[in-house]
Amino acid sequence: MHRIFASESAAAPGDSHEQVVLCHDRDSGLKAVIAIHSTALGPALGGTRFHAYASEEEAVQDALNLARGMSYKNALAGLDLGGGKAVIIGDPTKVKTEALLRAYGRFVQSLGGRYVTACDVGTYVADMDVIARECDYVTGRSPEYGGAGDSSVLTAFGVFQAMRACAQRRWGAPTLAGRRVGVAGVGKVGHYLVEHLLEDGATVVVTDVNQAALDRVRTAHPGIEVAADAAALIRADLDVYAPCALGGALDDATVAALTASVVCGAANNQLAHPGVEKDLADRGVLYAPDYLVNAGGVIQVADEIEGFVFERAKAKAAKIFDTTLEIFARAEADGVPPAVAADRLAEKRMADIGRLRSILLPGDRRR
Ligand code: NAI
Helix, strand or coil: EEEEEECCCCCCCCCCEEEEEEEEEECCEEEEEEEEEECCCCCECCCCCCCCCCCCHHHHHHHHHHHHHHHHHHHHHCCCCCCEEEEEEEEEECCHHHHHHHHHHHHHCCCCCCEEECEEECCHHHHHHCCCCCCCCHHHHHHHHHCCCHHHHHHHHHHHHHHHHHHHHHHHHCCCCCEEEEECCCHHHHHHHHHHHHHHHCCEEECCHHHHHHHHHHCCCCEECCCCCCCHHCCCCCCCEEEECCCCCCCCHHHCCCCCEEECCCCHHHHHHCCCHHHHHCCCCCCHHHHHHHHHHHHHHHHHHHHCCCCHHHHHHHCCHHHHHHHHHHHHCCCCCCHHHHHHCCCCCCCHHHHHHHHHCCHHHCC
16 A cells, blocks of 8 residues: 655655545545645646546555656646646446536535646546536636637647657657657547647558547548557557557567657556666667656646636647757756656756745745
């Protein structure tokens, strides 16, 4: 079980959480965990995952891990937001009701803005609109309510910016023109990414387990190459591999078989276990850290807090290009893999900017 209260001697700086709330409403069946990892940079923003966990311990563990990840993602994305995440326990196709979502909304409201929610696996824009009937701290809402709509648009744009930075670092020019890029997973994010790549002059090879997703890409881009499956794609002759499906895409076998010299994709938690980042570096593969690369989505929903303006959010997502280059430069200077450099930069921003609140302002209360 993950430790919630890390001791002073905790090894990793991001190892402890500020607050974990268990929410229960017997009549609606709501059982939820809200985990706030850090509010050093501002309210903790992160989505609500609705999933049939095998146990309550597993749900708590997932909330803790995901909340920590959001602190790092939001910090590197340059947002004035901390990291948090919530999970609702249960099969969303069976137990999701208006009453349950609204009960959940009341618990989020009870935190007074310390946690701001959004969509995640199992929750959708329409659910956020229901939650918002009880709660002021909801993003990822429908455009009719001032929401940003589908976050995969800017997620894909951000991935493309990170990939351009990879190309700059590896081949000396910020373009994928003339490169062969393999995209594993052409769902919401992957199919937009394919469009950016083709427009930039790349050759694209795709794969997906879902025939409908493949058909959509093939209809839009007849003649696009298709690999039999992810294993075949990894072995294909590629310059760039873009995991855009599930987590854990980079394990020992994948790293050993990879032909691409750049890995840059949208999927969360791409490294199957600690140490894979070093194996990639040792094999000379340039790996752009996932939570940096895929921050376009959270940048998009975070913009809703100020009243959504697409061009402003897009400009912020474009900065993923610069941050990716900065991470590569820091990784080289410190002699560490980019994933480690990314963690260090996120921790530095949380410390440097979080510290500013120690400067007392009129109206601040100190007891
Ligand atoms: P999606 O569910 O729309 O697309 C994923 C696609 O991957 C589906 O078409 C699915 O059939 C395919 N897939 C699943 N297993 C596969 C396999 N073994 N081989 C090949 N294809 C496979 O999801 P979405 O929204 O496009 O997200 C993709 C990834 O990006 C996920 O890891 C997600 O967590 C991450 N992400 C998405 C964001 C967003 O705004 N949608 C934001 C940040 C991260």
